[in-house]
Amino acid sequence: MFHIYCPYCAEYREEEEFHPRGQAHIARPADPEATSDDAWGDYLFFRDNPRGVHHELWVHAVGCRKFFNITRDTRSYAILETYRMGERPTVTANGPEAVPSATATLTGALA
Amino acid sequence: MQRYSGFSLVKHALSHHENWQRHWRNPTPKKEYDVIIVGGGGHGLATAYYLAKEHDITNVAVIEKGWLGGGNTARNTTIVRSNYLWDEAAALYEHAMKLWEGLSQDLNYNVMFSQRGVLNLGHTLQDMRDIQRRVNANRLNGIDGEVVTPQQIKEIEPALDTSERARYPILGASWQPRGGVARHDAVAWGFARGADALGVDLLQQTEVTGFKILDGKVVGVHTNRGDIGAKTVGCVAAGNSGVLAGMAGFKLPLESHPLQALVSEPLKPILNTVTMSNQVHGYISQSDKGDLVIGAGIDGYLGYGQRGSYPTIEHTLQAIVEMFPIFSRVRMNRQWGGIVDTTPDACPIISRTPVRGLYFNCGWGTGGFKATPGSGNVFAWTLAHGQAHPLAAPFSIDRFRTGALIDEHGAAGVAH
Numbered sequence: 001m002f003h004i005y006c007p008y009c010a011e012y013r014e015e016e017e018f019h020p021r022g023q024a025h026i027a028r029p030a031d032p033e034a035t036s037d038d039a040w041g042d043y044l045f046f047r048d049n050p051r052g053v054h055h056e057l058w059v060h061a062v063g064c065r066k067f068f069n070i071t072r073d074t075r076s077y078a079i080l081e082t083y084r085m086g087e088r089p090t091v092t093a094n095g096p097e098a099v100p101s102a103t104a105t106l107t108g109a110l111a
Numbered sequence: 112m113q114r115y116s117g118f119s120l121v122k123h124a125l126s127h128h129e130n131w132q133r134h135w136r137n138p139t140p141k142k143e144y145d146v147i148i149v150g151g152g153g154h155g156l157a158t159a160y161y162l163a164k165e166h167d168i169t170n171v172a173v174i175e176k177g178w179l180g181g182g183n184t185a186r187n188t189t190i191v192r193s194n195y196l197w198d199e200a201a202a203l204y205e206h207a208m209k210l211w212e213g214l215s216q217d218l219n220y221n222v223m224f225s226q227r228g229v230l231n232l233g234h235t236l237q238d239m240r241d242i243q244r245r246v247n248a249n250r251l252n253g254i255d256g257e258v259v260t261p262q263q264i265k266e267i268e269p270a271l272d273t274s275e276r277a278r279y280p281i282l283g284a285s286w287q288p289r290g291g292v293a294r295h296d297a298v299a300w301g302f303a304r305g306a307d308a309l310g311v312d313l314l315q316q317t318e319v320t321g322f323k324i325l326d327g328k329v330v331g332v333h334t335n336r337g338d339i340g341a342k343t344v345g346c347v348a349a350g351n352s353g354v355l356a357g358m359a360g361f362k363l364p365l366e367s368h369p370l371q372a373l374v375s376e377p378l379k380p381i382l383n384t385v386t387m388s389n390q391v392h393g394y395i396s397q398s399d400k401g402d403l404v405i406g407a408g409i410d411g412y413l414g415y416g417q418r419g420s421y422p423t424i425e426h427t428l429q430a431i432v433e434m435f436p437i438f439s440r441v442r443m444n445r446q447w448g449g450i451v452d453t454t455p456d457a458c459p460i461i462s463r464t465p466v467r468g469l470y471f472n473c474g475w476g477t478g479g480f481k482a483t484p485g486s487g488n489v490f491a492w493t494l495a496h497g498q499a500h501p502l503a504a505p506f507s508i509d510r511f512r513t514g515a516l517i518d519e520h521g522a523a524g525v526a527h
Contacts, residue, residue, distance in 0.1 A: 001421050016422050020412040022366075041512035045364040045455045049353035051415045074367075074413045 002077070004058070007084045008066045021057040023047045024069045051075060053093040112308035114219050134300060135307035140314055143340030144172045146494055147332060148347060149319050149355060151175025153184040153295070154472060154479065155347035156302035156313075157487020158494070160218075163309035165488075166495035171311045172341075173303075174334060176318035180299025183349050186417075186449035187480040188372050188394065188406040190385050192229045192290035194256050196245045199505040199517050200458055201252045206502055207485025208254075208289060214484055220301030222293050223399065227384050229290030230259075230268060232434070234279040234390040242285045249287075259286045270381050272436055279391050279433065292385060292396055292404075298483055322359045328467040329359070345470045345494050350415065350450025352473035361465045363473065364511045365452045368409040370477055371419030373427075373446040375438075377401030386434065393430030403441060405431055409451060409477060419448040451476050456516040461490055461503040470494060471508070 002015035029035040029043055048054065054074050059067045071080040071091045080091040113119065113132040123131060146162060148155045151173045162168045175181075191211055193204035215222050233239040242258055249256040261273045261281050273281050307313055314336070323331040323338065331340040346355050350367040378401050387394035394406045407427035410420050424446060432439045453476040454460060460474040472490040475482060489500035499507060510516055 015420065037512050037514075041514075045511040046362050047364070047366055049363075049366050049413060051351070051354050051367075054413055056412065072412070074415050077414060077416055 002079065004070070004079065005082045006060045006063060006066075007068050007082050008064045009060065013060070013063060017060060017062045018058050019061045021059055021067070024055040024057040050093065053080065053091065055089050055092075112219075112304065115221075134304045135313050138312045138314070140172065140317065140334075140336055140339050141170075141312065143331070144312070145170040145341070146343045146345065147171070147339065147341040148173045148345050149332065150182075150347040150349070150351075151177075151179045151299075151303075151313060151315065152182050152347065152349065153180060153299045153302065153483040154349075154475070154486045154490070155345075156180070156299055156306055157483055158345060158347060158472070158490045159311045159313075159487075160302045160306040160309070161488045161491035162495060163306055163311055166491060168495055169310035171306075172314055172339065173306070173311060174314050174317045174319055174332065174339075176316070178315050179303050179313060180296055183449040183451065183479065184295055184299045184483075186372065186447055187295060188396065188404050189292045189295045189398075189480060190229065190290070190387075190394070190396065190406075191224070191293055191481040192287050192385075193254055193481070194229070194231070194245060194249050194285060194287045194290070195519055196248050197517050197519060198248075198252060200519050201249065201254060203459075203485060203489070203502050203506070204482055205252065205254050206488065207482045210484035210488060211293065212289075214293075214298075214301070218301040218305045220297060220304060222297045222301050224291065224293040225399075226289050226291040227396075228267065228286060228288045229385040229387065230264065231285045231287075232264075232281050232386065232388040232390070233283050233285075234281060234388065236282070238390055239282050242283065246285050254287070255289050256285055256287050259284050268382065268384055268386055270435055270437055271386060272434060277433065290385060292398075293480075294399075295480060298480075302483075302487070319355065319358075322466070322469065324359065324466055324469075327465075329469040341468075343468050343470070343494055343497075345472060345490060347472045347490070349473065349475065349479065350452050352452050352471060356464070356471065359464065359466050359469055363460065363471065363508070364455055365460075365474055367413055367415060367450050367452050368411070369414040369416060369419045369448040370409045370451045371407045371423060371446060371448040373405050373407070373424065373443050374398070374402040375405070375441045376444050378403065378441065381437075388430065388434055391430040391433050393427050393434060395431055395435070402444065403431075403438065405443075409453070415450055417448050417450055419446075451479075453477065455511065457519045458517040459486070459506055460508050461486070461493060461499065461506045462508040463499070464508065 193208040195201045246256040265273045318335045321333040356363045382397035385396040454474040489503040492500040
């Protein structure tokens, strides 16, 4: 069972108070009308699925009901940090400087 | 291959059953194969078997990093059914169902396929509307199914609480009599034995660490036992498909989640059928050994740890006791998790990829076991012809860019 630190409540609470809501830091394309089908498909359906460090969005559903971010290792399930919306992670797979890509890109269209 | 029969059983009894042939060889990897299948679970082994049997492509290797059938094939709840809502999904799963019905004879291996029927319960008016819609769609697609009343359910499964006292009283169910269960390990072993007999090399303890790609075309794989060349590579790696796609340099619309199941202590026969409830969210059947086999939901977060969370176990057992109060004091024996690769529309991906010669069969998510023979059959056809089998064509990765999704979320079985 996860013991999760809510950055808004500033307390550790049990996993059942929270809900995971998928990958964090997904930016909606600024101009959807001008976005290609490929880029829109990426935005809607293609998510990071790393075997390792992952940044994800959680909501403190039966607590403060606020959304926040968790950096977690998907192999060991260890929670590496929690941080508020709008903040950037300090722990990343590629070292402290790298930040996760806002939108996924596919290398090349289907052959 | 030594064939199994009543006669062979008697013959081997004379030598105290000490001279049975091994199920498969343990070959050394060749330099190059026509086709390499990455992943030695049920789907991968079925693909190799049908490649050799139906397409005469026998220079094939199945590469497995652990042991055959040690992943989700060994971890599922063994339920087989084909009552899916949409035409594309129904056709694919019904193709598998028809193969299941002759599989033991085809493989000369008893996969213990038992068509004991599957109940999908409805507890609300909306459940019942969805069930009626789905059963009608199934019947139009030539798949057996009927809507049954609580009285009929009581006759089919007397242990189920069909009274009005339940917190979520049962209003009815869909009933697919041809559905049932099969012995999961035997499916992997049967396909492995059949493929090996036709000349396929089964390479265990061999982990793919990368792909050899020349000018946008795959020419082989890197493994911990050296490089192996291949004209075509098919990946059937379930929860690790996304990791393999990353090695080849592209992304798949998959998320890997832990899904867990548990079995109880063995009991005398009490369940006649497979019972699933979307609303209270549990599903249960009884194995031939007597264990209650119980399936839980997925954990909502990504995970590769092959274990599930305790809150999920608790919710699942609450659901089982809600449906079967008689089981409230049954003790659970074992619990485990598998890593399922879920897609946004809860349908699989059987597709070519941006790398020529590299194909993926993945995204079966929480319900791949039932499709094992069908999945292998259409994927083998796809690899042999270099283009999608007509039943596999709607399941191309393209659909996540064109928008032609096949939304099976909650349409059949248990929503995860």
